[in-house]
Amino acid sequence: MAGEIQNPIIRVRDITVQFGATRVLDGLDLDVKRGEILGFVGPSGAGKSVLTRTIIGLVPKVAGSIEVFGVDLDASNTSQRRNVERRWGVLFQQGALFSSLTVRQNIQFPMREYLRVSQRLMDEITIAKLTMVGLKPEVADRFPSELSGGMIKRVALARALSLDPDLVFLDEPTSGLDPIGAGDFDELVRTLQRTLGLTVFMVTHDLDSLYTACDRIAVLGNGKIIAAGSIADMQASQHPWLRQYFHGKRARAVMG
Amino acid sequence: MNGDPKLERIAKGNALALCATGTWTASFAPVLERMVADAEKLAGGSQSIFIDVSEVSKLDTFGAWLIERLRRSLTQGAVEAQIAGLSANYSSLVDEVRRVRATPVIDSSTITITGMLEQIGRAVAGVAGTVAGLIDMLGAVLAAVARTLIHPRSFRLTSTVHHLEQVCWRAVPIVVLITFLIGCIIAQQGIFHFRRFGADLFVVDMLGVLVLREIGVLLVAIMVAGRSGSAYTAELGSMKMREEIDALRTMGFDPIEVLVLPRMLALVLALPILAFLGAMAALYGGGLVAWLYGGVQPEAFLLRLRDAISIDHFIVGIVKAPVMAAVIGIVACVEGLAVQGSAESLGQHTTSSVVKGIFFVIVMDGVFAIFFAAIGM
Numbered sequence: 001m002a003g004e005i006q007n008p009i010i011r012v013r014d015i016t017v018q019f020g021a022t023r024v025l026d027g028l029d030l031d032v033k034r035g036e037i038l039g040f041v042g043p044s045g046a047g048k049s050v051l052t053r054t055i056i057g058l059v060p061k062v063a064g065s066i067e068v069f070g071v072d073l074d075a076s077n078t079s080q081r082r083n084v085e086r087r088w089g090v091l092f093q094q095g096a097l098f099s100s101l102t103v104r105q106n107i108q109f110p111m112r113e114y115l116r117v118s119q120r121l122m123d124e125i126t127i128a129k130l131t132m133v134g135l136k137p138e139v140a141d142r143f144p145s146e147l148s149g150g151m152i153k154r155v156a157l158a159r160a161l162s163l164d165p166d167l168v169f170l171d172e173p174t175s176g177l178d179p180i181g182a183g184d185f186d187e188l189v190r191t192l193q194r195t196l197g198l199t200v201f202m203v204t205h206d207l208d209s210l211y212t213a214c215d216r217i218a219v220l221g222n223g224k225i226i227a228a229g230s231i232a233d234m235q236a237s238q239h240p241w242l243r244q245y246f247h248g249k250r251a252r253a254v255m256g
Numbered sequence: 257m258n259g260d261p262k263l264e265r266i267a268k269g270n271a272l273a274l275c276a277t278g279t280w281t282a283s284f285a286p287v288l289e290r291m292v293a294d295a296e297k298l299a300g301g302s303q304s305i306f307i308d309v310s311e312v313s314k315l316d317t318f319g320a321w322l323i324e325r326l327r328r329s330l331t332q333g334a335v336e337a338q339i340a341g342l343s344a345n346y347s348s349l350v351d352e353v354r355r356v357r358a359t360p361v362i363d364s365s366t367i368t369i370t371g372m373l374e375q376i377g378r379a380v381a382g383v384a385g386t387v388a389g390l391i392d393m394l395g396a397v398l399a400a401v402a403r404t405l406i407h408p409r410s411f412r413l414t415s416t417v418h419h420l421e422q423v424c425w426r427a428v429p430i431v432v433l434i435t436f437l438i439g440c441i442i443a444q445q446g447i448f449h450f451r452r453f454g455a456d457l458f459v460v461d462m463l464g465v466l467v468l469r470e471i472g473v474l475l476v477a478i479m480v481a482g483r484s485g486s487a488y489t490a491e492l493g494s495m496k497m498r499e500e501i502d503a504l505r506t507m508g509f510d511p512i513e514v515l516v517l518p519r520m521l522a523l524v525l526a527l528p529i530l531a532f533l534g535a536m537a538a539l540y541g542g543g544l545v546a547w548l549y550g551g552v553q554p555e556a557f558l559l560r561l562r563d564a565i566s567i568d569h570f571i572v573g574i575v576k577a578p579v580m581a582a583v584i585g586i587v588a589c590v591e592g593l594a595v596q597g598s599a600e601s602l603g604q605h606t607t608s609s610v611v612k613g614i615f616f617v618i619v620m621d622g623v624f625a626i627f628f629a630a631i632g633m
Binding site (some may be wrong): 099127163 | 281282283285289316317318321322325345346348349352353355356596597598600601
């Protein structure tokens with residue numbers, strides 16, 4: 001147990017991912033520490049989502065190793081892997097809610113699979129999760145097609161959190177939300193991180209999120225991590241892309 | 257550290273104190289729920305109620321909610337239950353859970369007689385709606401045809417050719433193979449039964465009339481409804497789901513003109529071609545079996561066939577093909593555009609596209625049979 005606290009919750013070593021002849025990730029190393037919110041940025045098409053999907057195991061890698069919760073995912077057997085999957089939640093970019101299930105059924109889906117809980121408790125927890133992500137209980141019986149974009153994100157987050165995971169992957173959680181909604185979302189991620197002791201791996205383009213929600217920032221470029229550190233480190237960096245990103249017009253507007 | 261959760265009562269004079277210990281997490285939920293249900297009975301008669309959670313080693317949303325549920329049910333009248341000894345880590349989680357207002361779930365899935373009657377009524381009205389939808393689409397397609405005739409440049413040739421390749425050219429192998437086999441089977445069965453009367457050669461009459469008038473076109477139409485009708489519905493349905501059709505509309509395009517017309521036209525051209533190829537394949541298969549199994553020489557088969565059938569039989573068959581194609585196309589497009597947001601809806605409409613397509617094809621075949629009988633063909 002003590003060792004697990006010391007070690008990073010995600011340890012990625014020398015990852016290479018290739019689609020045909022294009023090498024998307026090239027010998028990438030990354031550590032995510034327990035209890036932190038890591039913001040993951042990089043130019044569009046740099047492979048941020050690919051790295052997320054590789055860690056989760058949706059994209060096969062050519063070389064390298066991935067350890068999550070101290071379990072090497074390549075060397076693990078089915079039950080070890082199942083155990084790891086039960087402890088993480090994933091928020092996909094488009095929400096990826098099951099379109100033929102209601103919001104309630106979507107949130108209860110992982111609970112039914114992994115927990116032995118009474119229907120009453122599941123219903124109450126569903127309402128609790130919806131309240132946590134800032135939705136009214138009334139949406140529980142709607143179908144995903146009847147929700148707005150922002151609500152879909154929130155429901156998807158509620159589903160990602162339904163088993164009270166230790167680690168959540170958020171793929172552009174604030175894209176498509178209005179600034180107030182996005183601000184609430186950042187606040188929400190912060191609150192959940194504090195209350196549930198969550199580790200958050202957040203792919204984002206939102207400078208506000210980086211400033212307000214993230215403890216640490218990692219920057220992806222040319223298939224590698226160009227820089228990792230606090231927001232101050234990023235601003236001090238001389239890397240051309242980082243300079244443009246953190247000193248551009250929008251960044252100045254955020255900093256005020 | 258990971259002790260089993262416990263909830264113990266500590267006597268404190270007039271006050272009720274409950275002490276929670278151990279791990280209050282989702283994995284212990286059944287135990288926790290039972291303990292909380294037991295503890296809820298202790299309410300009443302106490303001046304003050306405390307739930308001491310200082311000994312809880314681990315708390316998640318499930319545990320926090322159960323403590324909150326206990327607190328709520330112990331709170332009666334003026335006596336409010338308090339949560340004590342909350343560590344800083346968990347206080348925000350408990351605060352978060354406290355905001356939840358529990359609304360009872362309304363289960364509307366009970367079966368009643370009025371409900372069943374309502375469903376029957378809705379189904380009957382749905383049939384009328386289906387027919388109206390088909391007529392509506394037919395009108396929209398004809399209007400689009402008229403517009404295209406006036407402005408021929410708006411016709412989408414590339415799209416039509418693409419769909420023609422999909423529904424005609426790529427369908428040839430499977431259509432020819434299946435009709436060939438059906439021709440073989442008809443001939444074999446005919447010879448087997450006619451032989452008892454010494455009427456082997458009449459199998460040629462049966463094969464010719466059956467294949468050219470009915471089987472050729474009907475079988476091919478059913479295959480096309482299953483193969484291309486379902487594809488049309490799935491294509492249009494997934495476009496509808498992703499708002500692609502709305503996008504077309506906002507750009508000033510008519511989805512009927514852009515999406516439906518090329519598909520319909522391709523199908524109306526494809527089905528007569530496929531029906532012809534199918535009829536030829538069935539006759540060939542029947543002739544082959546008649547020769548190898550029935551001993552009817554190919555020359556004799558062809559001579560007999562020439563006597564047995566006239567061009568009328570062929571015309572009766574082939575005239576039906578474009579009409580059936582139009583029916584299949586309209587049903588498929590109506591169903592495709594009726595898809596709602598969910599994957600389940602897409603599946604339902606694809607299924608009903610095929611089922612309704614085949615149904616209407618058979619109905620049309622019956623109508624044609626009556627018509628041709630009346631005009632003496």
